[in-house]
Amino acid sequence: MAQPKNPERSGRTGAPTHRRGLVENEIYEHATRLFAEKGFASTTLQDIADALGVTRPAVYYYFKTKEEILARLVGEITQAAATDLGEMTGRADVSPTERLKAITRLNVTRIGGQAARFRLLIKSESELPDDIAHAHREARRQVLAAFVRVVREGVERGDFRPIDPRTGALGVIGLCNWVAWWYQEGDDIEALADNLAEMAVSSLRRTDERLPPARGTDGALALLREDIDHLEQLLAAERRGAHGPVDPA
Amino acid sequence: MAQPKNPERSGRTGAPTHRRGLVENEIYEHATRLFAEKGFASTTLQDIADALGVTRPAVYYYFKTKEEILARLVGEITQAAATDLGEMTGRADVSPTERLKAITRLNVTRIGGQAARFRLLIKSESELPDDIAHAHREARRQVLAAFVRVVREGVERGDFRPIDPRTGALGVIGLCNWVAWWYQEGDDIEALADNLAEMAVSSLRRTDERLPPARGTDGALALLREDIDHLEQLLAAERRGAHGPVDPA
Structure with a gap:
């Protein structure tokens, strides 16, 4: 964000291009904020200068037009x-x-x-x-x-x-x-x-194929084991009576 | 869309509420088009009347303000x-x-x-x-x-x-x-x-768990059957030598 009190800007330590970049960024920040608030058509370079507290020519030095x-x-x-x-x-x-x-x-x-x-x-x-x-x-x-x-x-x-x-x-x-x-x-x-x-x-992603062919026979066996585990859990839950209504769909 | 030459509007056959609705719609169509083109802030009721070819009071009868x-x-x-x-x-x-x-x-x-x-x-x-x-x-x-x-x-x-x-x-x-x-x-x-x-x-959609719990024991058995079919196909393909490299992952 723009930092008006940045010592690199008011002092003379920064290279000219660096300072130029900082001021340009500050004008850009204020201008885009004004465009968003007031609309592009209703914003003038003078409004941008006022928001920054500088003169219109100072803005003009960086941007000739909005x-x-x-x-x-x-x-x-x-x-x-x-x-x-x-x-x-x-x-x-x-x-x-x-x-x-x-x-x-x-x-x-x-x-x-x-x-x-x-x-x-x-x-x-x-x-x-x-x-x-x-x-x-x-x-x-x-x-x-x-x-x-x-x-x-x-x-x-x-x-x-x-x-x-x-x-x-x-x-x-x-x-x-x-x-x-x-x-x-x-x-x-x-x-x-x-x-x-x-x-x-x-x-x-395509999901209509349940099993990607690349997983091979080991993968198929692993899936079988998973499904058997799952079936065991379902049957155990039913036997305990702790299982809610089973949707057969 | 608005139809300025619609006989129901220039004639006297339509019920007043019907006619009122048609005119109101026409104003609405033109107004929203103007708002989109010129921006809401820059559009006046006079602009809307001009676009319709009617007087400002005629618009005012339907909409008091934009x-x-x-x-x-x-x-x-x-x-x-x-x-x-x-x-x-x-x-x-x-x-x-x-x-x-x-x-x-x-x-x-x-x-x-x-x-x-x-x-x-x-x-x-x-x-x-x-x-x-x-x-x-x-x-x-x-x-x-x-x-x-x-x-x-x-x-x-x-x-x-x-x-x-x-x-x-x-x-x-x-x-x-x-x-x-x-x-x-x-x-x-x-x-x-x-x-x-x-x-x-x-x-x-969840795809990491292959079996939604709601499908119950019948669903689990159906999946087991699918898995066995799939494994059979893989093994048959390997036996035929027609099977490409199997990724064990």
Whole structure:
């Protein structure tokens, strides 16, 4: 977060680029907060300067227009996500299940970490200037393509149920994106990412075959033993009369 | 959709309440479209009258303020969803799995059918007047409570994995809500609802325990028989030499 009293900013110890980065970040923080509160259209560079307690030219030195601030928002949120996801999606050495888990985790962690800005961007989509809107749509298309590719490969390998890959991908993307509307500071984002990633792969995993062929005869014997144990427990419970009504279905 | 040339409206055949309903609907259609395009804050009753080609008092006859139009939006979207979901959620005669499937289907169908207005409402949350914002939050809380209840009961019965019910519920709600951002007119909403409902229950279904206790002794015997069949097949395949490498894990 912005720290107006940071000695590195008021003193002269920081390198110019470092100081520049700090001020730019501070303007960015205040601007995105104002956009979220008042709407993008109703916010002026003067409002941003007022919020920071500086003059309008001081803001102008860093951002010529408020659209430049939106461009940074799209770059940090949609475009960065597209790049990160694209890298993981192409890893042919990792199974579709593990790749789907990885990109879901990545997506949830990113969105949770910048929930307010993610919501702001979704809310501002219809107000984006043409060139920024184009970059945003293109990056969103890449994110969708990454998920579709992994789901399609999972379906083709028989790891996932035979679902339309676009529907499967958009379902998982929704599960990720909605995090921006309910994640609260202090929530354990790593635990949430693990849970949602597990939900994502389970939502598509093929389960109609009870026994994966790879488990072989030893696996089949182990299952038989488990089932016999289970049957013994059921019969013992019935004999004790402690067992509730048994649903024969 | 609004039909300005509808004879029932320009003629005198319709009952007054019918005519009133038609005009009100037409104002509502145009108003929500304008809110979505220009933002709620930037839209006036005059803009709505202009879009309809009528005078401002003509609009005023049906809606005193634009906030009244928002109140209808919240009523039709969030509050109606809360009511419908609440009814299905309380059905103790239906298993948590079937109830989760039903409320997911219902939610997806509703959201797909009014995608633009659902997005508009989410986008306008911070601009709602206090009383409408309160009603909206309360209805959203009820929708969340419905999903949490079904997930919790599923976890308690052992039908679902031992996940935090709130996380599971919000994951499924996200999968539903995001439909508003990708559903396109002409998509088969019933098929989408089926697919997403299946994803929702699969995302939580317990698969580590192979045998749900409710299936009883008959179920346990049936599984034992399946296991023996499977083992026989594996052994026969090995004897034929047609079997690939067996993973002992």
